[in-house]
Amino acid sequence: MDLRYSDVDEAFRARLREWLSSELPKLPEQPPRDDWSARRGWDTDWQRRLFDAGYAGINWPKEFGGQGATPSQHLVFLEETTRARAPYVGVNFVGLLHAGPTIIAEGTEAQKTDHLSKILRGDEVWCQGFSEPQAGSDLAAVRTKAVLDGDHYVVTGQKIWCSYGQIGDYGELLVRTDPDAPKHKGITWLMLPMDLPGIEIRPLKTVLGSSEFAELFLDEVRVPVSCRIGAENDGWRVTNVTLSFERGTAFVSEMVDALRLIDDLSPYVTDPAYRRELGHLAAEMDGIWALTKRNITQAARTGVMGPGSMMIKYAYSELRQRLGELSMKVLERDVLAVDAVGEFVEERLRTLALTIAAGTSQIQKNIIGERVLGLPKEPRP
Amino acid sequence: MNFDLTDDQVALRDGIRSHLEGRFSMERVREGFDRSMFDELSEAGVFSLRADGFSWADSVVVYEELGRACVPGPLVGSAGADAVVDVIEGRGGDAVWVEHLASLDRLLTIGDDGIREIPAASLVGAEADWPLDPLTPAHRVESLPAGELVGTASEASRLLNELTLLTAAQQVGLSAALVDMSVGYAMTREQFGRPIGSFQAVKHMCAEMAVKAEVARAAVQAAACIMDDPSTGDEMRSLHGAKIVAGEAAIMNGRTATQVYGGMGFTWEVDVHLYLKRAWILETRFGSADSHADAVAEILPPADRSQR
Numbered sequence: 001m002d003l004r005y006s007d008v009d010e011a012f013r014a015r016l017r018e019w020l021s022s023e024l025p026k027l028p029e030q031p032p033r034d035d036w037s038a039r040r041g042w043d044t045d046w047q048r049r050l051f052d053a054g055y056a057g058i059n060w061p062k063e064f065g066g067q068g069a070t071p072s073q074h075l076v077f078l079e080e081t082t083r084a085r086a087p088y089v090g091v092n093f094v095g096l097l098h099a100g101p102t103i104i105a106e107g108t109e110a111q112k113t114d115h116l117s118k119i120l121r122g123d124e125v126w127c128q129g130f131s132e133p134q135a136g137s138d139l140a141a142v143r144t145k146a147v148l149d150g151d152h153y154v155v156t157g158q159k160i161w162c163s164y165g166q167i168g169d170y171g172e173l174l175v176r177t178d179p180d181a182p183k184h185k186g187i188t189w190l191m192l193p194m195d196l197p198g199i200e201i202r203p204l205k206t207v208l209g210s211s212e213f214a215e216l217f218l219d220e221v222r223v224p225v226s227c228r229i230g231a232e233n234d235g236w237r238v239t240n241v242t243l244s245f246e247r248g249t250a251f252v253s254e255m256v257d258a259l260r261l262i263d264d265l266s267p268y269v270t271d272p273a274y275r276r277e278l279g280h281l282a283a284e285m286d287g288i289w290a291l292t293k294r295n296i297t298q299a300a301r302t303g304v305m306g307p308g309s310m311m312i313k314y315a316y317s318e319l320r321q322r323l324g325e326l327s328m329k330v331l332e333r334d335v336l337a338v339d340a341v342g343e344f345v346e347e348r349l350r351t352l353a354l355t356i357a358a359g360t361s362q363i364q365k366n367i368i369g370e371r372v373l374g375l376p377k378e379p380r381p
Numbered sequence: 382m383n384f385d386l387t388d389d390q391v392a393l394r395d396g397i398r399s400h401l402e403g404r405f406s407m408e409r410v411r412e413g414f415d416r417s418m419f420d421e422l423s424e425a426g427v428f429s430l431r432a433d434g435f436s437w438a439d440s441v442v443v444y445e446e447l448g449r450a451c452v453p454g455p456l457v458g459s460a461g462a463d464a465v466v467d468v469i470e471g472r473g474g475d476a477v478w479v480e481h482l483a484s485l486d487r488l489l490t491i492g493d494d495g496i497r498e499i500p501a502a503s504l505v506g507a508e509a510d511w512p513l514d515p516l517t518p519a520h521r522v523e524s525l526p527a528g529e530l531v532g533t534a535s536e537a538s539r540l541l542n543e544l545t546l547l548t549a550a551q552q553v554g555l556s557a558a559l560v561d562m563s564v565g566y567a568m569t570r571e572q573f574g575r576p577i578g579s580f581q582a583v584k585h586m587c588a589e590m591a592v593k594a595e596v597a598r599a600a601v602q603a604a605a606c607i608m609d610d611p612s613t614g615d616e617m618r619s620l621h622g623a624k625i626v627a628g629e630a631a632i633m634n635g636r637t638a639t640q641v642y643g644g645m646g647f648t649w650e651v652d653v654h655l656y657l658k659r660a661w662i663l664e665t666r667f668g669s670a671d672s673h674a675d676a677v678a679e680i681l682p683p684a685d686r687s688q689r
Contacts, residue, residue, distance in 0.1 A: 001383060001384060001385060001386055001387055001390060001438040001602060001605075001606055002382065002383060002384070002438070002606050002609070002610060002613065003382055003384055003603060003606045003607065003610070003613040003614060004382055004610060004612075004613050005382055005613075006382070009382070072382045075382075262681065263681060263682050266678075266681040266682040266683070266684070267682050267683065267684060267685040267688050268684075268685070268688045268689055269678075269684055270684040270685075270686055270688075270689045272675075275675070275678040275684065276671060276674045276675055276678060277674075278678055278681065279621075279625075279673070279674030279675055279676070279677035279678035279681070280625060280670070280674045280677075282618075282622070282677050282678075282681060283600070283621065283622035283625040283626055283673070283674060283677050284596065284622075284625075284626055286600060286603075286618065286619065286622045287596040287597065287599055287600035287603075287622060287623075287626045288596055288599075290384070290596075290599035290600050290602070290603035291595060291596050291599035293382065293384040293599075293603070294384050294385060294599050294602075296384075297382060297383055297384045297385040298385055301383075301385065307595070308595050308599070311591070311592045311595055311596070314588075314592060315592050315596055330689075362581070362585070364588075365581075365584065365585040365588035365589065366581065366584065366585075366588075368588035368591055368592065369578070369581075369584035369585065369587055369588045370584070372588075372591060373560075373564045373584075373587055373588065373591055374564070374568075375564065375567060375568065375576075375578035375579065375584050375587060376568070376575070376576050376578055376579040377579065378579050378580065378581060378584075379575070379579070
């Protein structure tokens with residue numbers, strides 16, 4: 001058992017560091033939060049730079065245009081890009097971390113050819129279309145219906161919390177194709193071309209005052225059958241494939257970012273009681289970071305994420321809430337203006353969502369209790 | 382990077398676990414520490430791990446198992462010694478509590494000037510009638526003898542780090558055992574016609590305990606790996622962090638397990654209280670979570686009064 005990066009990993013780190021230090025100063029200024037078309041341009045420009053330098057799809061298999069990095073190199077990549085304050089994955093999130101890996105795992109040859117390299121180049125942006133007003137934590141309760149009509153599905157319904165809905169080219173869409181089957185058995189996973197007639201996109205304003213999400217209203221949208229990923233009515237299984245990528249390394253750059261935030265906050269923390277609390281939080285964050293390394297090692301050795309992978313999201317997001325509260329205490333009256341001191345107040349607002357999105361903390365604890373500890377499920381009504 | 386138990390470490394863990402399960406049942410543990418326990422652990426190689434070529438990463442695997450089995454005694458002080466030894470922080474003249482005095486051959490003190498050795502026979506103190514942990518007898522020594530200087534200041538801080546690590550490993554073991562006990566109870570105890578572990582209120586308590594234990598184990602094993610190879614991380618930060626999260630995991634899991642067990646958790650018969658009491662005692666050894674948190678804060682970028 002050790003924490004030693006190999007010589008190959010360290011060489012990779014040195015190369016990446018050098019590239020980042022030459023590339024990052026060339027970036028244009030970051031666009032305002034609510035200017036989505038500018039945000040798309042900025043984020044996909046960064047993705048294109050990664051692609052040109054041979055860093056796009058760092059952990060995707062080589063045969064699909066990725067870099068085929070080992071898990072430890074992937075970790076190095078995330079550590080270095082975050083430390084260098086390189087742009088976050090941004091609008092490329094769904095394509096790179098959800099839809100792309102799902103297409104690799106479950107898509108047809110034609111689907112792989114059509115989408116994977118465009119996602120890697122930053123030429124194709126994806127948005128999310130899983131949740132519905134009546135299907136949040138109970139995601140399998142989706143009602144948006146799809147009726148087969150020749151070689152199209154006719155889709156009608158409503159989606160919510162669609163990240164990047166304003167600028168996505170494709171959406172990852174869960175639809176109900178068999179209303180009579182048990183709820184997990186009647187779902188299908190579709191790629192939704194966002195330019196089809198019948199799609200209305202409404203920005204959804206969040207506590208940040210900007211529209212980080214959209215609502216989608218689908219009115220008899222005709223989606224080609226060729227857009228289906230996996231078999232009809234097998235969408236719940238495919239969804240779990242999609243979400244399993246979230247348990248992998250989706251939160252790693254967030255964690256490196258949290259370690260950086262602790263360092264950034266530290267100079268402001270003069271009160272001994274708050275410094276002690278900061279010390280506690282740093283120690284817990286280090287522990288969660290160590291558990292992440294454990295998970296990545298296990299995944300590399302066995303191909304399967306260990307039990308720790310189901311704990312990371314819960315542990316990290318709860319810690320982040322406490323770090324946010326500490327920032328608010330430390331800043332005292334400077335919290336009255338969101339941008340008065342650093343990014344702390346904005347981060348406090350943003351991270352309110354962390355214990356809700358991608359499975360609430362309560363759902364995470366059900367998963368840990370049932371899948372890791374083997375406790376019995378609560379009887380379904 | 383292979384931050385997971387190697388095959389040898391899995392064998393080491395399974396070996397010591399089955400040895401402890403066979404020889405150190407809770408029935409025997411409840412009788413407390415004695416010389417025969419020391420001899421058996423010594424024979425099993427527990428106190429000679431480093432001399433036998435085992436790494437710190439191996440050592441924390443073994444000490445986690447000692448914690449899991451709730452084995453009492455001066456286990457970390459005796460590591461590397463050929464005798465029953467405990468180590469405390471303090472200096473001549475201090476009023477201190479000494480654990481397991483009747484079993485000790487000698488006591489080492491860690492102070493500013495180095496390591497000092499005090500023969501157990503020269504320690505005079507009154508035994509507590511009502512020790513917190515019935516398996517950890519406590520003597521109040523009103524004035525600690527100065528003892529003889531046997532190690533330098535740098536050897537003393539080295540020793541302190543090593544003992545802190547092994548103590549944190551024991552705390553991980555306590556926290557992990559408490560998860561297993563609580564889950565086992567929650568699966569079998571029925572109320573309202575079904576196992577209490579099916580209720581989210583109880584399930585979530587178990588999940589929180591499991592996360593605490595898992596994060597603590599990762600933190601302690603990371604600190605051990607860094608002690609083995611200091612080029613792979615910040616040794617002091619990881620060590621302070623390990624003692625913080627392991628200590629909190631042991632205490633929180635002790636409290637939560639008491640809650641999961643309900644009224645039974647408040648009884649002498651159920652083992653939970655022995656784990657919680659040990660957790661409280663280990664928290665007082667080699668720095669509390671709060672003192673280590675202060676030390677972590679010292680390592681972070683310094684407070685800048687001009688900013689506030």
